[in-house]
Amino acid sequence: MKDCCLESARSFFVSNYPLSGNEADDHLAARLVDLCKKWGPITSRLADGFYIRCTNSLRLGVDAKTAGIQCTCGGYVPFIFIGSRLFYFIWRINMVCLTYWGAPNSNGAGVISFEGSSDWPKEEHLRQVGLAIEMYFGQSPLLSTQGLEELNKLIAASQPTAAVMHTNIVDLAELFVLFHEIQHQLPLSKLAAQPPPYRLDLANFPELPPARASRWTDELTHDANAVFLLLESVASVLATHHGMAHDDARTQAAILVCTGADAALHTLQLLEEMRHGRVSVAEAASARPFKYHPPSLERRNLLSVYAYSLITEKDADALRRREFTPIWKSVAGNVAGHMRVRDTLFERYKAWRK
Numbered sequence: 448m449k450d451c452c453l454e455s456a457r458s459f460f461v462s463n464y465p466l467s468g469n470e471a472d473d474h475l476a477a478r479l480v481d482l483c484k485k486w487g488p489i490t491s492r493l494a495d496g497f498y499i500r501c502t503n504s505l506r507l508g509v510d511a512k513t514a515g516i517q518c519t520c521g522g523y524v525p526f527i528f529i530g531s532r533l534f535y536f537i538w539r540i541n542m543v544c545l546t547y548w549g550a551p552n553s554n555g556a557g558v559i560s561f562e563g564s565s566d567w568p569k570e571e572h573l574r575q576v577g578l579a580i581e582m583y584f585g586q587s588p589l590l591s592t593q594g595l596e597e598l599n600k601l602i603a604a605s606q607p608t609a610a611v612m613h614t615n616i617v618d619l620a621e622l623f624v625l626f627h628e629i630q631h632q633l634p635l636s637k638l639a640a641q642p643p644p645y646r647l648d649l650a651n652f653p654e655l656p657p658a659r660a661s662r663w664t665d666e667l668t669h670d671a672n673a674v675f676l677l678l679e680s681v682a683s684v685l686a687t688h689h690g691m692a693h694d695d696a697r698t699q700a701a702i703l704v705c706t707g708a709d710a711a712l713h714t715l716q717l718l719e720e721m722r723h724g725r726v727s728v729a730e731a732a733s734a735r736p737f738k739y740h741p742p743s744l745e746r747r748n749l750l751s752v753y754a755y756s757l758i759t760e761k762d763a764d765a766l767r768r769r770e771f772t773p774i775w776k777s778v779a780g781n782v783a784g785h786m787r788v789r790d791t792l793f794e795r796y797k798a799w800r801k
């Protein structure tokens with residue numbers, strides 16, 4: 448990107464979000480770009496083409512915005528701006544989930560599993576959830592660091608292998624959000640990658656007005672494509688840099704990417720349901736908050752059907768017939784394990800805050 452184009456993008460960002468540009472926001476944006484480099488050739492190549500910034504500005508809130516600006520030199524700069532509050536929220540919730548895991552057990556054949564603690568979550572963990580929610584919904588222009596030191600202590604005392612796992616999950620959750628946004632600008636069909644057939648069956652949403660159907664289709668397609676691209680990229684890193692055999696690399700990549708994507712959408716679902724309650728797809732078809740995207744629960748369900756097809760190369764009917772391959776069992780088992788921990792945390796939090 449040329450200097451003049453970078454400068455144009457920077458002044459556009461600053462004029463839109465006058466209070467932003469603090470160190471924490473810049474650190475977050477730099478971290479996203481680093482994550483793209485860390486997780487492979489596709490992710491780093493795509494991130495390079497974008498001007499990426501994070502901001503805690505209430506103008507952006509917990510949303511993301513992507514479009515492009517024209518520089519005076521004639522160059523076009525696509526940008527992605529992401530609300531920092533969203534990322535902090537995802538990070539905090541999933542790091543609290545880390546505290547659930549205890550010491551690993553090995554079955555002697557190289558398979559390691561973790562035991563969770565039975566008296567979890569404790570009040571200190573629920574307090575962290577409360578702080579995360581306050582940060583997300585809060586209206587203060589500056590984000591507080593309340594509870595951060597305690598959380599860092601909890602993380603430092605956590606089980607090291609589980610900590611690596613959760614760090615990777617948060618990486619992939621954040622990349623999933625970023626890649627969804629990238630898809631708004633640079634859909635898979637415009638990339639060299641071969642798009643897998645992904646068709647949303649609109650017959651499942653008979654009540655949807657056409658304009659909303661088209662926006663929902665875009666959202667769901669971007670979710671699916673983000674997972675596809677991340678899986679390809681992460682698998683190549685595991686094969687190239689960690690010497691994994693092709694199939695093992697794909698299985699591990701699928702576990703990381705699917706767990707990360709679900710962690711992002713599940714945390715969004717929590718917030719959405721706190722605000723609007725659980726809304727069925729039929730209700731969401733005409734409800735105002737769902738003008739641009741379907742309920743998060745539906746996004747998660749459809750994404751898991753897509754992931755099944757991507758990983759097993761079988762169709763959705765095969766999933767209904769429960770034709771589970773060993774790889775799928777492993778992926779779905781991991782996703783479900785983390786999902787249960789988050790569910791427990793959310794349920795206990797709701798009961799605790801009453």
Ligand SMILES: [Zn+2]
Binds near residue numbers: 449452455518519521
């Ligand atoms: Zn320029």
Ligand SMILES: [Zn+2]
Binds near residue numbers: 627628631666
């Ligand atoms: Zn979107």
